[in-house]
Amino acid sequence: MRPQTRWLSLVSACGAVLLLGSVSPAPAQETHVGSLTGRAAAGKPLYTRYCAGCHGDDGDAQGENAQWIDPKPRDFTTGTFKCRSTPSGSLPTDQDLFNSVTRGFVTTNMPPWVALTAQNRVDVVSYIKTFSSRWQRARPGTPITIPPEPAPTIQSILHGRELYQRMECWKCHGPAGHGDGPSAKTLTDSKDDPIRPYNFQTGSRFMCGTTNQDLYRIFMTGLDGSPMPSFDDQLKPADAWDLVHFLRTLQPLKTPEATIWRAWFTTHGRELKPIGQEGGGQ
């Protein structure tokens, strides 16, 4: 193609893009959270200033700081995200990404970006969605339904303990939730970097939230890109709540679940089978 012709075709292509843009804006470029609408163009300078240092100008997790960071920053070009309200394998909702930017990731180098206005954060989310073509090919998944939480009882906690054994949570998270199960040491994320399972004994916030509902969502949807699988095909909602109640007893926190558990354990603790390879968990 001669240079002149190339120019002409470039100009006409730009014209076509402009025309198309005015008729139907690309859905992926726009983000909606509550009453806020984010735009990628507005998010780009914010991303370049605040995010690119780790996540890279191209969103490929190759920012200049990335080599010093563990765990590694998220690679936006794969379109895979840990914290989602949607089933494993589907794209997160705008609200999910907004929550992640707002909350940050405890135990990682990603801080909570509350210093940015909500509008700024929605714009950044909009720009993040331009790095993977998945946002053009697919729509976000439908968030899983979380029924209201029943009150914790010793029965629900004990049943949750049985599920912790049967679903083999202990193989990574350890019999006592210390993150020291038999498979813990060999875990790698989807980029083959070593990764640690959550240690309940630290009592720290979870990767994707702090509430019982967040905990429910974490194991039901799984953390895509990490070894943590989803359980929503395997656990009924009532079972999932029981598991939440038991998991809370593994943390050194003054939660209602821990209070019920400790009171029961002082009198009945000896009746329990250990959790683990030989254990029945009940």
Added chain:
Amino acid sequence: MIARFAAGLVVLSVSGAAAGPSLRPAPAGAISGKVTYTGTLPKVRPIDMSKEPACVAAHPTPVTTQDAVTGPGNSVRYVVVYISAGDQGAPAATDTVHYDQKGCLYIPHVAAMQVHQPLAIFNDDPHSHNIHPLARVNAEWNKSQPKGAPPIRTSWDQPEFIPVKCNVHPWMHGYFAVLATPHSDVTDSSGNFSLGGLPPGKYTVTAWHERFGTQSQEVTVGGSETKTANFVLTARPY
């Protein structure tokens, strides 16, 4: 004139049905052959399954790594051989591909399938696995499958060689070879493959191995003959 018109209608109706199963029995040619290697093989290492006692018990003889399985005459097992060009418009494969987790191994180690072809993943072990296809072009997902759980039924949208792993049992590695074509085969323990049901035409046949790379050759099939296409892959120790 009327007869010619009617004949035209018949032709139209036949071509209209071409998207579904063909009404006419097409002459079925085939391409078969053998895949061998030259070069130095990577070391075959024993797998330590002691983390999972049930899987140790499931294998009376020690199990070795499956990323380079070879047989007599330098034959290579688990090579995906498929038509990479020339069979556009072939009827889609609709039978369900089965992928088992048994004795802490993926059976088969490599499963070939067409895009959108049904895939069913079974857990035949007395304990949990998580199935984690590390897709890049398709959507990566990761699901738990405890013992006795029903099969996971799914399919893939885009052609891609997807590594599959179980995070609980780090020695478990496999592949989903998702292809645009319905014509594919995975070499057996003697390195043999066979691609059947090919109408006359010129095809590009490609062999893919997870360690030894990709190789292609052109094969012309006429009528209902069986053409031979052999591949020699270069083995690399690392």
